[in-house]
Amino acid sequence: MTRPPEPTAARAPDPSGAAAFEDLPTPVWETTGPDHRVGTANRAARELVGGPSPLGRPLHRALPGLDADALARVAAVRAGGAPERVVWVIDLDGRRAVLEADLVPVARPGPDGAGVLVQAREVDGPGSDRAATRTAQQALLPGTLPVLPGFELAGRYVPGAVATGGDWFDVVVTDDGAVVLQTGDVVGDGPAAAAAMASLRAVLRTALAEGTGLADALALLDRAAGRDADGRGAAVCVVVLDPTTGAFAHARCGHPAPAVRGVDGALRLLDAGGAPPLGLDAAPPVVDHDRLEPGETLLLHTRGLLARTGALPAALPVPAPGAHGPRAAGPADAVSDALLGALLPRPLDGDVALLAAHRRDEPVRELLLAMPADVGRLGDLRERLTAWLDALDVAVETLTALPLVVTELASNAVEHAYADVDAPGEVRVSVVLERTGDVRVVVEDDGRWRPDPGPGPDRHAGGLGLVVVHELARTVDIDTGSSGTRVTAVCAARRPAVVSRGAVPALRIVGDPLTLHDRPGTPPAVVVAGPVDTATVAQLRAAVLRVSAGGTRPVVVDLTAATVLSSAGVRLLHETTGFPVPPQVVAPGGTPSGEVLRMTGFTRRPDTGGRSGART
Template sequence: MVRPHEARWSSGDPKAVVDAFEDLPGFVWIFEGPELRVVAANPAVRAAVGNRSGLIGEPFRQAVPELAGQHIFELLDQALQGVRSHGYEQRVLTDRDGDGRLTEAFYTFDMAPWRNPDGSVRGVIVQAVDATPVVAARRAAEAAAATAERRYRQAAGLILELQRSLLPDVLPVLPRVQVAAHYLVAGNDLVAGGDWFDVVPLPDGRLALTVGDVVGHGAQAAAAMGQLRTVTRQAFQSDGSLPHVLSVLNAFAAQATTTRAATTCVAVLDPTTGALEVASHAHPPPLVIDAAGDSRYLPLAPAGPLGTGAGPAPVHTFRLAGGDVLLLYTDGLIERPRQSLHDSPGALATAAAAARRDVLDEDTTLPDRLPDRICTLVTERLALAGGGFGDDTTLLAAHLLPEPVAPLHLTLPADPTALRPMRQHLRDWLNRIGGREQDVSDLIHAAGEAATNAIDHAYGSGTSGAFTMRARLDEQGVVHLTCTDQGQWRPPVHDPGGRGRGLTMIRGLVDRVEVRHTEAGTTVSMRHHVGRATDVTTVATAQAAGPHKQPIVVDEFALAVIETPMGRTLRVQGPVDLATGPRLRAAIMQASRGGSLPITIDLTAVTHLTSTGVQILHEVTRTITELHVTASRHSPAHGVLQLTGLRHLLADSPGSGTQTH
């Protein structure tokens, strides 16, 4: 005989199912309706968010509001539309204790539509596993696996080292601005790319920040990138004015096909006043995140790509407030297949604002410095949102500090017991300014030698004395370190050839040292450039270490020539990139009979218009007598054309029509 509950429950006894649900070691959320109301959550998942009262029945966005900007709500909305998604070791920050400080954990999860019997979507079911112990164990193993690291570098390191050699290996450490940069080399083939960035302190105390993108990948693109970066740096150092730098760049880019049609955004910041000058050649505008976490894109009027005959880019003036973070980036960060450039900036702004607002526990693995943390979280979350990055990606962040880093001033007794606290105070100060480990070690070692000389030589036996250690950071990223005593250095009683060894060591540790003896005492002055290492890695490496294991979508490329009463139209479908660009160029020339016939290129169905396609369009406008381009207003191609100085080709734009060259 079949009992009634057996007819309704194919999964077994209802009580057993409920008991098992309560004891599941994994996490299970069940949401219902468009508001994603929590209808079920097992104890494990409730504990993960802090056992909040009133959780069941509440819309998820209200129940766990701190997830805004972490791309969790967006994935749930996709599941409501019937799209299943997965996350692999995704970093999630939640307020478990209710005090506003976010606790870090890593989860592997599956978000699936919850369907009604008729197939309609009723809600979302989320299954998750806490991967935090696995992530911690793997990181510990990776830190200890020096042999495995060497093997990896043998396989992949050559390309990365080439890329690193063409980019700044360190960024300056400055008293009023903290900077950070992340560079991701796209593709599984480990092919060097054409993105570049640079940060250049100028002699007058201002700071130049640049990002740019050369068409293509490979050795030629990498070489062109290196040339443009070098020319930009030299132009800044020779003159410093933004119009001069842009003029030099334009002239240089026009000399070779490898540099022609590159894009760039250049900014000059005065850290003292916050005054900011920005100009763009066909490059996306900078994003500013203020201290409250609000974001805004700087309104720019970009000129055409470099070296294409476009006029000089107009220089726009803005003002940053203390606490503002300026983000410069390349289009690889925001371009997505089948996604309009009108939508992509919103995703970047949301992710950056959330990263700016997050208040983290002390035990987080994220960097302490705000610009480093923003770079880490933004690249992680946007990679998750788009299934990785299909192009090289650069993100450069500059944080204008509310107050400059204060100098260090220590006066300690001329006694060996003072060396340990001196080193600790100096280490704390150097870590506070953001010096890399090697610089910190060198300066602490040099300071210790100088202090030791003061202790050994300045005062006579049985005479008390003191020494003063001062450290300051100047606007060029140089630490000025001085050790001063008020005694007279005594010659050693016995000198078996060891005198001066401490000074010799100091000279080997710092860039410059000077010893000055006077009747008032002795001063050892040291100068040393400090820097912070840049983060240059591959998308594949970043994905292996993070949550985004989703494959990059590759659409099918197709071309079709349509004869209409208005003339001949070439319809393009799919991605226009390095692989498909030659086919597009050949099809354009064939359809226009070498440029003698008018032609319309329909880019509405193009899912990805890269800089390769932009360069092709710039080239064919010089050959074809009459060229028009069509693209729906919200298509990816439309946004790219407006951004890269090709808006005039659009059939719906003022001045479109016959192009004569």
């Protein structure tokens, strides 16, 4: 801890100075006795914490969330130690607050004897420069990572309690499928550090994505850092991984060595090839080579992780699957959280970035499904696909978009491919996770579709199903021949990165049957839960017509809990805008229904007088 300047503003209160103490702009507490009970607290201190009066309460109860390390520092100062400046993390009614506090010993007559004067300031409160920097920093970091067939990736960013803004992680998949992992940090903190971080990350990302070799890319990054005062002294570690063989090249400048966690939990440091930090006209790093075997995990982390221990442990135990609940974290997530839990100092002075790449025991298998052309089987298709995606722990966007793409294509095949035949044919679905992090979906049938209007101005002529597909997929190709139709759609597959400690929340958007219930009110509502698709849309139509008296009375259609909204559901909502009294549609942003309506451009008709439309 560093010695703070001698305090001048917050001296121990006395009767003649009570008013001045009370009016100090920063929170001040004085503790007494070995249990550190609060004897005095000024107005700013009481307003900061709120709730019951802190007087007479132990400090750890007056400041909720104060940990044992903090109390140990108070005890050391009370016992005659020198004044200290410390950083505390407390809980203010559910809001995490970081305090920078000066601890000064005070002597008092009486049985309680010595105490400690605590003068604090909140360093990351709402509206503070640090809070703004942290928000900008997190916006610059990737919120999701690619989902790869041979590897599971995990990313973590933990903001520092005092300094933040300079650490980053990134993953780039090149056109040939190579996986580039990078972590780094710049010297300093605040907006300048965040800007320098963004610049260096962009230089490296662009160079490697365009196929520049690792050594040349680092030389380019070194020159860029040397031209920017805020970039000089930055540290970086880069790994270029072959997703098929597990072989990888790695190099680092001023950065901790990456490590490999073996199947037995032992950590192996890759400490060859290090070079000084960037921008200092130093010798270039040596590019070294290694290999990740099935079941092993590669770890990259920035310098802040070692602030407390100075080194990684020799081994890293990981809790068994299911130890923290029914949904077990994947290996990359479990190893990342175990490493943070073992080494992360509390409170954390600077920020920490971490990347993990776990080589799967076997690549993700292709999902192959065949079903009769029957709308009643679409739910089974969606269930199988969702289970496949759920095992990959994909991001909400992928978990929402991909089942919609597949079920819309299958629904089109069911409705149109065999319209002119007596017996329903077959629909075949193939879902493949490619090495680039894309999912290639192929839906085939033995019949014929109507022509695809494509994504242009006439796109609605082909039906809303293809509109949804074109909106959600990266590319769509429809091949219609005399023997059948083959549709290929390519979608991005992403999984969440985590910008603070804690597990990734699980989200299941399908799986339950459609349920509808009436909610009394003015106007009354039809509350929807479960999937609205080709097989269930008739139930919703009947409920809306019943409650609205055939479309003549106001009604709310609440889709907040709808787990799927297919093009059949969108069509129904468009139909209801033509009712004499169109319903009000509630589909909040971020829900599956809200996102579908946003992507398909659902709006009220001009002739409804503003009575309908989606409220998000």
